[in-house]
Structure formats: C-alpha cells, structure tokens
Amino acid sequence: xxxxxxxxxxxxxxxxMTGCKAAGDENMTExxxxxxxxxxxxxxxxxxxxxxxxxxxxxxFEYKQFVVSDMFRDxxxxxxxxxxxxxxxxxxxxxxxxxxxxxxxxxxxxxQYAYSCNPCVAEFVEADYYADGVGHFYxxxxxxxxxxxxxxxxxxxxxxxxxCGIQEDDSDLEKALLIYLYISENYVYxxxxxxxxxxxxxxxxxxFTEGHGICQEIGIGYAYLLMQVGVDAAGCEGxxxxxxxxxxxxxxxxxxxxxxxxxxxxxxxxxxxLFLMSDDDRYLQGGYSTAQMRRxxxxxxxxxxxxxxxxxxxxxxxxxxxxxxxxxLDHENNIIYYASCEEGCGLQEFDFSDYI
Numbered sequence: 001x002x003x004x005x006x007x008x009x010x011x012x013x014x015x016x017m018t019g020c021k022a023a024g025d026e027n028m029t030e031x032x033x034x035x036x037x038x039x040x041x042x043x044x045x046x047x048x049x050x051x052x053x054x055x056x057x058x059x060x061f062e063y064k065q066f067v068v069s070d071m072f073r074d075x076x077x078x079x080x081x082x083x084x085x086x087x088x089x090x091x092x093x094x095x096x097x098x099x100x101x102x103x104x105x106x107x108x109x110x111x112q113y114a115y116s117c118n119p120c121v122a123e124f125v126e127a128d129y130y131a132d133g134v135g136h137f138y139x140x141x142x143x144x145x146x147x148x149x150x151x152x153x154x155x156x157x158x159x160x161x162x163x164c165g166i167q168e169d170d171s172d173l174e175k176a177l178l179i180y181l182y183i184s185e186n187y188v189y190x191x192x193x194x195x196x197x198x199x200x201x202x203x204x205x206x207x208f209t210e211g212h213g214i215c216q217e218i219g220i221g222y223a224y225l226l227m228q229v230g231v232d233a234a235g236c237e238g239x240x241x242x243x244x245x246x247x248x249x250x251x252x253x254x255x256x257x258x259x260x261x262x263x264x265x266x267x268x269x270x271x272x273x274l275f276l277m278s279d280d281d282r283y284l285q286g287g288y289s290t291a292q293m294r295r296x297x298x299x300x301x302x303x304x305x306x307x308x309x310x311x312x313x314x315x316x317x318x319x320x321x322x323x324x325x326x327x328x329l330d331h332e333n334n335i336i337y338y339a340s341c342e343e344g345c346g347l348q349e350f351d352f353s354d355y356i
Contacts, residue, residue, distance in 0.1 A: 059166045063154045065092060067227040068117050069234040071253065071296045071311055076112065079105045083135065084113040091121060094143070096128075100135040110137070112297055116220050116235060117227065119205035120153035156208060161228060167331050171356035172231045172254045173276075176261065177329060177336065179225050180275055184266040188212045215264040219248040222263045226252060234296040236260065241287040249274075251295055255355050257315040262286075272321040272338050279313045281320055319350055 066088045073081045079101040086098035087109065100106045110127035124146050128136040139146045164182045166175055190212040193202065197214075204221035207213035213221065216235075223233035232253035239246050249262035260282040262274035274285060282288050294301050295309040325339040327347075334353040339345050 059162070059168045059170070061158060061161045061166075061229065063158050064228060065118065065150075065154075067224070068113075069223065069227055069296070070232045071234045071251065072113075072116060075296045075300045075309075076108070080109045080113070083109045084117070087113070087135070087137070088118065088121070090137075091125070096138060097134050097136045099133060100130065101133075103130040106130040106135040108299060110135070112299060115203065116223065116297070119203055119208070119221070119224060120150055123203060123205040124149060153205075157225070157228060160208065161225065166229065170331065171334075171352075173352050173355045174329065174331065175229045175231050176226060176233075176252050176254060177275065179222065179229070180261055180263055180266065181270075181326065183218065183222055183225075183263045184269060184271075186211070187218065187267060189264065189267050190214055216248040218264045218267075219250045219262075222261065223250045223252075226250075236296070237294045238282075238288040239292040241289065241292075243287070247286065247288070251311055251313070252276075253311075258311045258313045259315065259318070260313050270326050272324040272326050272336070275321060276315075276318045277313065278315055278318070278320075280316075282313065284320070284322070317354075319348075324348075 066085065068081065068084065083098070083100040083105050086100065090096065090098040100109070107127070107130070114122035114125065124140050125137055126140055128138050130136070141149070160182070161179075164175075164178045166178050170178070187207065188211065190197075193212075194214045202214065202217050204213075204217055204224050207217040207221045216237075220235045223235055226233035234251055235248055236251045237246055237248050247264075249260060249264065252259050252261050254276075259275075260277040260279070262277070262282075262285065265286065266274045277285060279290050283290075290312075293309075295311050300307045300309070321338070321340075323340065323342045325341065325345075327337040327339060329336055334351060334356060336350040336352065338348050338350070340348045
C-alpha cells in the first residue's frame with residue numbers, strides 16, 4: 001500500500017513540476033495596498049464539494065453550538081468561561097439574560113467570546129446591560145429570523161466540514177491539515193475590505209457566508225472550524241519587521257506542542273509553507289517576531305503589560321516547510337507527501353506517526 005502511495009505522489013510531482021514554484025513566487029505579506037480592485041468571492045452556501053453526506057471514510061460530524069478553545073478559556077479565566085456557557089445556554093433556551101459574576105466579566109465576555117467561538121451568535125446578538133448579577137442581551141434581527149440564521153449556519157458549517165475529506169480516525173494533525181487545505185482552495189482574499197472595511201464589519205461569519213475575507217476573519221474562522229472537530233485552536237496577532245499593519249493567523253495545539261498556522265497567506269497556494277510553523281518558522285515566513293505577538297486574545301495583555309504567553313511554538317522536529325507544494329495525505333501510513341522546490345523539485349515525505 002505504501003509503495004502505491006509513493007508512486008501516486010511521484011506521478012503528481014511529475015505533473016506539477018512546472019507549477020511547483022507557485023508557493024514561493026510572491027512575498028508572504030498581506031497586500032493591503034497593492035491592489036485597488038476587490039477580489040470577488042462567490043456567495044458560499046454548500047457547494048458541490050461540501051455535500052451534505054459525510055466525506056469518504058465515514059467521518060460523522062456533529063455541529064456544536066458551544067465550543068471553546070482551552071487556550072482561550074485559560075487566558076480569559078473561569079468567571080468569563082462560565083458567563084459564556086450561561087450566555088449560550090440562554091440563547092438555546094430562547095432567553096435574553098444570564099447569570100454573570102460582575103459587569104467587567106460581562107463586558108469582556110460579550111466583546112471577545114462569541115466573536116471567536118460562535119460567529120453566527122456574534123453576528124446577530126449584542127450586549128445590552130448588566131445589573132444585579134445578570135447580563136442582558138438582545139437580537140439585532142427578529143428572534144424568529146435569528147433562529148433561522150442559526151440553522152442555516154449549522155447547515156453551512158456541517159457542509160464545510162464534510163467537504164474537507166476528514167476520515168473517522170484522523171488525528172488532530174490530519175484534521176488541521178485538511179481544513180487548512182480546504183480554506184486555501186475555497187476562499188479568496190478581500191482586498192477591498194482590507195482597505196475600506198471597519199473592524200465591526202469583519203467576522204468569520206462574513207468569511208464563510210460570502211466566500212472571501214481578510215486575515216482577522218480567516219485566522220479565527222480556521223480556529224473555529226478546528227474547535228468544531230475537537231482540535232484546540234485560537235487566534236494570534238503580530239506585527240512584522242517588514243510591514244506597517246498587523247496580521248492575524250492561528251495557534252493550533254497538537255499533541256504536546258503549539259504551532260502557528262497561517263491560512264491567509266496560503267490562499268490559492270497548494271503549499272505547506274504556512275503549516276505547523278514554530279516561532280522561528282513564523283519569523284522566516286513574514287518577519288513576525290515573538291516580541292511582537294499577542295497570542296490567543298487581547299485580554300491578558302490588557303490586564304498585565306508584562307504578560308508572557310505560555311503558548312510557545314518551539315517544536316523543532318517538524319520539518320521547516322519552505323517553498324513546498326502539497327501532494328497527498330496518506331491516512332493509513334501517517335505520511336504527508338510534498339514537493340520541496342528550495343533546491344530543485346524533489347519528492348519529500350513527513351512521517352507524522354509521533355503526532356497521533
């Protein structure tokens with residue numbers, strides 16, 4: 001079986017030799033001013049690739065209204081986690097109030113949690129006020145319309161996950177790879193929004209319903225899909241030595257390690273260059289130094305100007321993917337096949353058996 005896989009990957013490499021350099025041709029920078037026209041994305045519903053039936057391998061995905069990254073929970077604290085749990089329960093119970101420890105917890109939770117952990121709720125629910133241990137919220141559209149939106153969102157997310165090619169026994173690494181590849185193939189960068197949109201107009205909800213977005217939408221959107229399949233992931237913000245605007249991507253927890261993954265810079269490129277990056281790799285891919293990063297969310301940095309994140313990406317055993325072209329994932333033998341074009345285009349393999 002492994003020989004057949006190698007042969008198939010080798011044939012793919014032969015067919016793709018002329019295009020192998022595509023991943024490295026452009027500077028890995030987010031082009032917010034280089035183009036004035038909008039890159040149009042088609043309205044994304046459930047396309048032919050995201051059919052309602054489970055993908056080959058019978059992965060049975062079940063949508064979850066409540067998902068939270070462990071990293072997010074740890075940095076925000078238990079009071080905020082409990083408040084968010086109560087908030088989502090109130091929505092499910094068709095209520096507009098929930099128990100909350102204090103007003104500061106209410107304000108921070110309403111401002112941070114749903115945006116990262118439930119894009120549909122963040123799109124149509126707003127904080128109202130806090131009083132006597134109770135947080136109040138309201139829907140920005142009629143509640144019956146909101147319930148329809150929730151169901152449409154569940155159907156959309158289910159279709160996306162079922163279209164990623166995940167198999168039932170896949171590891172967290174395989175899930176992270178397949179969703180990363182899916183995003184890179186199915187979404188486009190929105191240059192118009194990068195230049196003109198206001199922060200409150202940007203969201204993972206917009207990304208998945210419209211088919212285009214910018215880094216802050218794509219980074220948290222990728223993290224959200226990973227949380228839906230049980231992989232711990234959260235956003236990360238950084239400033240490059242080569243750019244004047246910040247950029248956002250994703251931190252993913254796989255096994256005992258944390259990694260940077262940047263699906264935005266991978267859009268339209270069949271590359272592994274932005275996958276499973278260490279802190280050193282992240283600097284090589286864009287000039288983002290650890291001193292200029294805010295990992296997971298803003299809260300701990302606002303509370304303590306000397307805060308140092310525990311989520312260090314320092315696994316040096318994963319290969320440094322540079323100038324690569326993804327070829328194939330061998331689920332059975334735990335191997336990723338890819339072409340490395342750093343010094344000519346040769347077939348490479350990454351055996352990830354130690355990561356499952």
